[in-house]
Amino acid sequence: MTALQSRRIRLTIAYDGTRYCGWQRQENGRSIQQEIETCLRTMTREEISLHGAGRTDAGVHAEAMVAHFDCTSRITNSRFLSGLNSMLTGDIRILVAKTCPFDFHARFSAKGKCYQYHLCTALIQPPTRRLYSLHVATALDFPSICRCLILLEGKHDFQSFENTGTRDKTIVTGRGAVRTIHSARILTADSTHLIVEFIGDGFLKNMVRNLMGTLLEAGRGKICSEEFAEILRAKDRSAAGPTAPPHALFLKEVFY
Amino acid sequence: MTALQSRRIRLTIAYDGTRYCGWQRQENGRSIQQEIETCLRTMTREEISLHGAGRTDAGVHAEAMVAHFDCTSRITNSRFLSGLNSMLTGDIRILVAKTCPFDFHARFSAKGKCYQYHLCTALIQPPTRRLYSLHVATALDFPSICRCLILLEGKHDFQSFENTGTRDKTIVTGRGAVRTIHSARILTADSTHLIVEFIGDGFLKNMVRNLMGTLLEAGRGKICSEEFAEILRAKDRSAAGPTAPPHALFLKEVFY
Numbered sequence: 001m002t003a004l005q006s007r008r009i010r011l012t013i014a015y016d017g018t019r020y021c022g023w024q025r026q027e028n029g030r031s032i033q034q035e036i037e038t039c040l041r042t043m044t045r046e047e048i049s050l051h052g053a054g055r056t057d058a059g060v061h062a063e064a065m066v067a068h069f070d071c072t073s074r075i076t077n078s079r080f081l082s083g084l085n086s087m088l089t090g091d092i093r094i095l096v097a098k099t100c101p102f103d104f105h106a107r108f109s110a111k112g113k114c115y116q117y118h119l120c121t122a123l124i125q126p127p128t129r130r131l132y133s134l135h136v137a138t139a140l141d142f143p144s145i146c147r148c149l150i151l152l153e154g155k156h157d158f159q160s161f162e163n164t165g166t167r168d169k170t171i172v173t174g175r176g177a178v179r180t181i182h183s184a185r186i187l188t189a190d191s192t193h194l195i196v197e198f199i200g201d202g203f204l205k206n207m208v209r210n211l212m213g214t215l216l217e218a219g220r221g222k223i224c225s226e227e228f229a230e231i232l233r234a235k236d237r238s239a240a241g242p243t244a245p246p247h248a249l250f251l252k253e254v255f256y
Numbered sequence: 257m258t259a260l261q262s263r264r265i266r267l268t269i270a271y272d273g274t275r276y277c278g279w280q281r282q283e284n285g286r287s288i289q290q291e292i293e294t295c296l297r298t299m300t301r302e303e304i305s306l307h308g309a310g311r312t313d314a315g316v317h318a319e320a321m322v323a324h325f326d327c328t329s330r331i332t333n334s335r336f337l338s339g340l341n342s343m344l345t346g347d348i349r350i351l352v353a354k355t356c357p358f359d360f361h362a363r364f365s366a367k368g369k370c371y372q373y374h375l376c377t378a379l380i381q382p383p384t385r386r387l388y389s390l391h392v393a394t395a396l397d398f399p400s401i402c403r404c405l406i407l408l409e410g411k412h413d414f415q416s417f418e419n420t421g422t423r424d425k426t427i428v429t430g431r432g433a434v435r436t437i438h439s440a441r442i443l444t445a446d447s448t449h450l451i452v453e454f455i456g457d458g459f460l461k462n463m464v465r466n467l468m469g470t471l472l473e474a475g476r477g478k479i480c481s482e483e484f485a486e487i488l489r490a491k492d493r494s495a496a497g498p499t500a501p502p503h504a505l506f507l508k509e510v511f512y
Contacts, residue, residue, distance in 0.1 A: 016383040061384060090386045095379075123351075127272040128317060128388055130346045 140219035
């Protein structure tokens, strides 16, 4: 009898975060991680732990979250894909399941992420978009938002946009709140549907939503780009704007 | 004291049909018509009746349903708009409220309608689209579907696509099941998102969903366009394919 061989499997996962308390397993509330782990444990009868590329807040969606798990099961990858999708509810879909090397780690191997924040500028928001975009009823000053977005690009200490006391101190990266944003720009899906896209090497807890809350203040004329630059330099969360709602935010891609 | 003056108000309404039993008021279940009527009665304290341009089935959505009602209330149109939108849940939105002549009737003045049926051809359907498009997992023969769509254009007796016993016999139009389809075509939203659009002078009960069910059989190679033509000529519901699911169907526009 040969020893059971272990392998590492990488999943790409899309989800509608509306009904969930976020990616991460929690005492109270249903999480994406837990839903998938429960199915994996049922399928394999092993104590599977699923490791995600990062956490997403309650209500945040993902087009392509990446996660990995180890198992000794002989279930094929395509059976994992079809089995998980038949067990999970339609608001979580496994897009890809493939074997990866053991030195691949969904979180520590990640080189960057892309987040998109959806805005609806229609006078009245179409009901079918209400769960996936933020309705901005008043006209926004988009040139002002763009001037602020340019300031974000590059390597900065983003403490002003980090919710205090939330950084995972168990990971000593030595970089504190310093992150590099490679690209921050506005994409146009259609005349009333705009997407603010952030690509960077990593994002602090609530960072995209805090950036959006502050960018919307610039869009509403409450602050100008010079003040936005000051907020960034302040390294003080209380200097920045409010946290924008989660339902308009999508984790678009994780880069490796 | 002057007599209260009556006026007729035309509403344009968008809704996410997911949670509703359809447009029309029903004994059991929540309908769009009833939700809006209830708000109008609360606002005006009058026994308002709301007349829609037509019925939509349970689960069908609308981007721009049109309806009218009469009232003697002094509430302005813009107050009706904001008041209704603040009372209604987010899955029903009033887009426009304006005074119209008394000879305007949302149903009898309608010259035509546009319906769109959304298909998702991605290998795995994105969770955020699951409530608004039909996932077609197998590759479809779109040229075959297009050949069938061309056959639909023009004036035909669409009995084969009408659910039996459902026509409203109180309206003697003299045209039976004869309707004119001005345009039937496929639009591409993106590489995995196709829209089958039907523009015509009127549609029988379940007609678009029955057409779609049969068109999908053509797309799956079960029937060819010659057989589709025979089904149309048969004037027999049992000759056609099944009724496609409602959640992918949108009433796009009503023409006057």
